[in-house]
Each structure stands twice: as C-alpha cells, then as structure tokens.
Amino acid sequence: MRLIQQLLAGGLTLKECKACLETKLDKAILKSRLNALDREIEQKQQSRNLLAALLSEGELKTWxxxxxxxxxxxxxxxxxxxxxxxxxxxxxxxxxxxxxEHDKYMADFMRVFQGLERWGPGSKQDTLKAFKKVPKPVQQILEIGCGKGQATRVLAQNCKAHITTIDNEQSALDAVSEAFASSNKTEY
Known part of the structure; x- marks a missing residue:
C-alpha cells in the first residue's frame, strides 16, 4: 500500500502504478512523468516568485x-x-x-540632486555653445527634461524665442516657475 502511495505521489496514474507492481518498470513512462514533474515544478516556482515579488518579498524587475x-x-x-x-x-x-523600488529610487535621486543647481551635465557655456549652432532666427524652443531650468534661464537671457519647458518631476517645474517669477518674467 505504501509503495502505491509513493508511486501516486510521484505522479503516476493508478493504472501505471498497477503496471509497475505487476511487470518490469517502464523507463519511458517514468522519464515522461519526471519531465512533466520538472515542468510543473518550474511553473510553480515562477508562480511563487511572482507572488513573493508582489508581496515585496522578491524582485519584480524581470516581470x-x-x-x-x-x-x-x-x-x-x-x-x-x-x-x-x-x-x-x-x-x-x-x-x-x-x-x-520606485519610491526608494526617487527618494535617492532627490536626495542626491535636489540640492544641486543642475540635475544633469552641462554649464552656461555648454548651453550657449550649443545654442550658437542652431540656425537663426529661433522663435520656439522646447526644452525636454528642463530640471530646475538652468539652461532655460541661459536661453531666455540670450534669445527672444518662446521657451516651453517639460519635466516629469513637478518640483523641477515649480523651480523653473519660481525662478522666472522672481525675475519678473511673465512668460517663460
């Protein structure tokens, strides 16, 4: 009886258990069951990893x-x-x-960059050098990823174009608005 229970636990059907007891083991059937069991274990492990990650007990990046x-x-x-x-x-x-990890990433980003004037590489000279290579006259500028608006201010001081700033961080846009409001610019 215990042998049958173990064979059933191993994934064999009742018919296959009976065949194992009455005749020589069929290795092809056993190999097939082993392969099926390996696939099931792999699938269950993936399911477990997903649930653990959703509970913040594992890594979700790959998913x-x-x-x-x-x-x-x-x-x-x-x-x-x-x-x-x-x-x-x-x-x-x-x-x-x-x-x-999102909240931690953003908190780390802000901790490192919030106190800095610029949130990326560059300088006033770099901005002016790049701007001089743009064919004139420029009437509209779209600054994507403006950060705190360092390049925006340089451009505003050196051209008459309408500048539109975009950033996915609201505090950056607030800093740009504040900088232009304090300089009495009504349009920026």
Missing part, C-alpha cells in the same frame, strides 16, 4: 520588463489600478522598472 515589452499599455493600466498615479506609473516603467 515588469517582460510585461512592458509584450503589453505596455496594459502594464501602465495595471500600475494605475494598484494605486499609482499616471505620472508615477510612467516613472516606474521608465526609471526603476520595479514598483517596490
């Missing part, structure tokens, strides 16, 4: 990357359903790729 490749819109919708605002969902997709 997010796969979902983002096959269904980016569904991935964003799912993140929003989890309570993230659209901007936060985009941050998760673009920056950290891991919803459990």
């Amino acid at each position: 997010h990357e796969k979902l983002n490749k096959v269904a980016p819109d569904i991935h964003t919708d799912w993140l929003i359903n989890q309570g993230f605002e659209e901007k936060e969902a985009l941050h998760l997709r673009w920056l950290s790729k891991d919803m459990n």
Whole structure:
C-alpha cells in the first residue's frame, strides 16, 4: 500500500502504478512523468516568485520588463489600478522598472540632486555653445527634461524665442516657475 502511495505521489496514474507492481518498470513512462514533474515544478516556482515579488518579498524587475515589452499599455493600466498615479506609473516603467523600488529610487535621486543647481551635465557655456549652432532666427524652443531650468534661464537671457519647458518631476517645474517669477518674467 505504501509503495502505491509513493508511486501516486510521484505522479503516476493508478493504472501505471498497477503496471509497475505487476511487470518490469517502464523507463519511458517514468522519464515522461519526471519531465512533466520538472515542468510543473518550474511553473510553480515562477508562480511563487511572482507572488513573493508582489508581496515585496522578491524582485519584480524581470516581470515588469517582460510585461512592458509584450503589453505596455496594459502594464501602465495595471500600475494605475494598484494605486499609482499616471505620472508615477510612467516613472516606474521608465526609471526603476520595479514598483517596490520606485519610491526608494526617487527618494535617492532627490536626495542626491535636489540640492544641486543642475540635475544633469552641462554649464552656461555648454548651453550657449550649443545654442550658437542652431540656425537663426529661433522663435520656439522646447526644452525636454528642463530640471530646475538652468539652461532655460541661459536661453531666455540670450534669445527672444518662446521657451516651453517639460519635466516629469513637478518640483523641477515649480523651480523653473519660481525662478522666472522672481525675475519678473511673465512668460517663460
């Protein structure tokens, strides 16, 4: 009886257990069952890893990357359903790729860069050098990823173009608005 229980636990059917007891072991059947069991274990391990990651007990980056490749819109919708605002969902997709690490990533980014004048490489001279290579006259400038607006101010001081600034961090846009408001510029 115990042998039958062990064979059943090994994944054999009752008919296959009977055949094992009455005749010589069929290695092809055993190999087939072993392969099927290995596949089931692999699938269960993937399921376990996903659940652990969703509970912040594991790593979600690979799962997010796969979902983002096959269904980016569904991935964003799912993140929003989890309570993230659209901007936060985009941050998760673009920056950290891991919803459990997003807040830490953004906190670390702000801790490092918040006190700095510039959030990226460059200088006033670099901005002017690049601007001089642009064919004149320039009437509109779109500055994507403006940070705190260091380059924006340099451009505003050196041209009459209408400058539109974009950044995915609200505190950066607030800093640009504040800088231009304090310099009595009504349009920026």
